Amino acid sequence: MLGSLLNVLTKPLIGIGIIDIWKLAKQTKLNKIKAEQLFQKKYLREAVRVTSENLSRWSKKTSFLEKLVRILLLGDILEQLEKQLCQWQETLAEADTLLGNAKNLLRSDTGNPFVVYNLIEAISVYERCLEIIQEGNLVQVIDDLKQEVAKRQQFRELCNEAKNYSSRYCFKDAVRVYELAQKLYDVDVLQEYIREAKEHFQAEEVYLIGFKKAQQACSNGNFQLAYRLLTNVLQNFPRPEGMSFLEKVEKIIKGKEKFYEGLQAERDGHLEIATSLYAESQTLLPELTECKIRQGILAIKGGRYDQALQYLKGVKGEQATYLRGFAHAEMKNFEAAEREWKSMVSPKIQVQRSILQQLISLERLRTLKLIEESIDSNDLESAKILSENYLKHNGSDTLVINNLNNHIYPRIASQMWLNADLRTVVTNTRQDWERNINVTTLHNYALACYYYALEQLPEEQNLGIFIEVIATISTVLANLSNDPLLKNIPWLAGTQVDYEEIAQNIHKLLDQLIDKFKESNLDSYFKLRDIQRLEKMALDLIDNQPNLTSKIQELYITPCCYEHIRKIVNVKFSVNLWGALFTDWGLAIAACQNNDIPRAIEIKPSSTKGEIELFAKQFVALHEGCYYLRNKNWEKAQTHLNEAKQVINDYPEWRKEIDRLCGMQRQEISDFDEHLKFAQFWYDLLGSQPSKTYLAEYKSEEVAMNLDKKSLTKQKALQQLNEVLKIDKNNARTLDLIETIEMQIELEEFDRLMRQAEFEIAVSMAKRSKHQKVKFIVADMFINILVSEFNKFSPDLVLIAQFGKWAYSISPNEPAFQGVYRSLRQIGIRLY
């Protein structure tokens, strides 16, 4: 009712009723949403229609007031609608164009099943169209087209298959497949193909019968008949399959012919021709084992036993077994011959086998005789080779083994030491050691190296052999108590062996050996000395810290000796001093241990790999650092000691030593800043009590200096001093300074309060002070004021009483003030 009234009232003003326009605006918004939903679902044509209708409800000619009302109700929705409509119409036109193109493509398809191009193109265009617009049957159309394309493709595949059959002379199969294709599309050209193929049916039938017969003949081993049958049918019907069959049959026939010719040649004594014919036959017909046997026989007849065995390899049957056995026997492989013949039962073979056994015995005797002859002529090397070869070919033979192990080998070893040149002895003993790591092979190897090095002339001194001597002798010393030479010494008559004394004397021998280089080659001398030092350090650890060390194959092996067998026995060492000796850092470590730091610095490697080398590097760095400290060069020591921090923590004795050295270094420093830097380094490195005290003192001093220079407030100074206390919490200098500054602050505050006549607060502050000295100063000041007032001509007793009470409240028990307090009480002043 009210709405109608409003409508009527507003119509003359706006040109349209306000309620009508409001309803229309609402409907327009709803329609806009609907159109957009349609567009989202690709119902483009519908979306355009709804939008067009939506816009058409609004007249284009409007009054100013109506325009105003439209803006109020719709904003710019009508403009948006017009823009949307324009865009959608353009898209719709594009879709219509695509649909038209697809239809044109379909129109140009002639229905020829061999052609699919237009259909595939049309599918592609429709699919593009489907991306833009959703039209009723578009999906169905695409599906139908795809099915048609698949059908045509199947048709084409069948036609190709059938053509393939025809080309291979399989006309029946071709027709069968053509007929399958015909069921898909009955086109004229197929009928033509079928007719042409059927014309060959009769010939194919004849071929198939002939081919089957040929197969039968072949299966019966009648290759000549198979050949004739195949030749006959293939003349008119050259099917490839038949041609291939014919070729194979022909090859068999030729192979057999060559074999037959070979047999005849062999019978006629033309063995070379026979050999050649058999070879041709084998090429054509490798399966013909008979031919292999003939080849083997010819090889045996020609004395070519190795070749005979090759021909007969793997050939089954008694004949081949006999022939192989015979060839082996002729080659004096009697055991192999026996293995071949033992499965044969023929009595004649049994006779042959018994002869074989006798030959085996005789052959053994011949070998034993040769060995004995070699022994008699002192040719031990030949005796050794003959024995070893005999055992290799004939397996175990107790007599040969015993003679070899208990006589030939020991004699060769003894003769080697007597006669061979020492270079050969070194090579042989080194090989023995590498083959069999034990204390005996080690002893001999070490001795060979020692004597070889001993005979080196100064000008031909070969450093390698000297290194080997040090390495091997040191390892012998490491295992001295197990050395067989020092067990049961007959002339000692039960007296204990003094291993320590022996070791000392042997070290002296090594020293004499190394000294050979002192005059001629100082570089080599130093190198050998480094190595000897490393080996000695290892021996030292074995004696004094056996828990650190480890054995390899039940022997202690020194680092340099290990280097020679590293490729044979690879050991995983622990991260400790023993492990470090076996790294490239070993020499530098040993130099450090010997207190020869300059040499350690000179020879230390430039890089590290792995955890053990890192430990080694830190160990050397520790010694370098201490070396520089001893030389009062703490700045140089700093880098090395910082690097060695971890190792320092592991060695308490080194911490002590560094503390001691740092204490000495401190005495050498005069500059304040250097003291500070050095103290900081020392503290950072060890954090020991001397370093804490030292650093705290200098830091406190620094604060005091800054306070003096007024470059620091008292509060800031207190903060810094409290930080210093974290370094050394009981440092007297720091604590004293803190107390002084705190007192100064309190007294200044007291002074300020007094000046501002805040007496009670000032007195209360003085009472709370933790510093007795502050209390004393303040109370003393009050007492002084009180006394001076008292001494006046007409003293102000109230003032005196006040100052007396304040002084008493702050410092009631101070002995110095007790006289004043007493006097005050006497004149009737109450102090509390």
Add this chain to the structure above:
Amino acid sequence: MNTNPYNILGLTRAVSKKEIVMAKMTAMKKKQYPLNMIAEAEKALLDPQKRIIADFLLPVLPTIQRFKRTDFSALDEVLLELEFLEEFDGLDQAIAQTSKISEFDIQIGKALVASLHKPD
């Protein structure tokens, strides 16, 4: 090796002091080594501290046992020889077989036919 006192005096490790002195005399007569070397060697072996080093500087060698010999009289007996048994030659048999269809022919014929039916 030749510098070892034991080798200079031609002795083994078990010798007594008397034997050492006697060996010195023998070595001097042989004149294989200079006299001072022989005297030094004797001195070393008579001094237990030095002798033990001389012991240490000898190689460890295994004991050499007697070589066990064999009776070879069997080798003088008549030598036996293996002969090629003609029955295993089979040439005539092989020639005779070629005119006939053998088991081998049937075998390879069947194998060939079977191979025709195998797919390529």
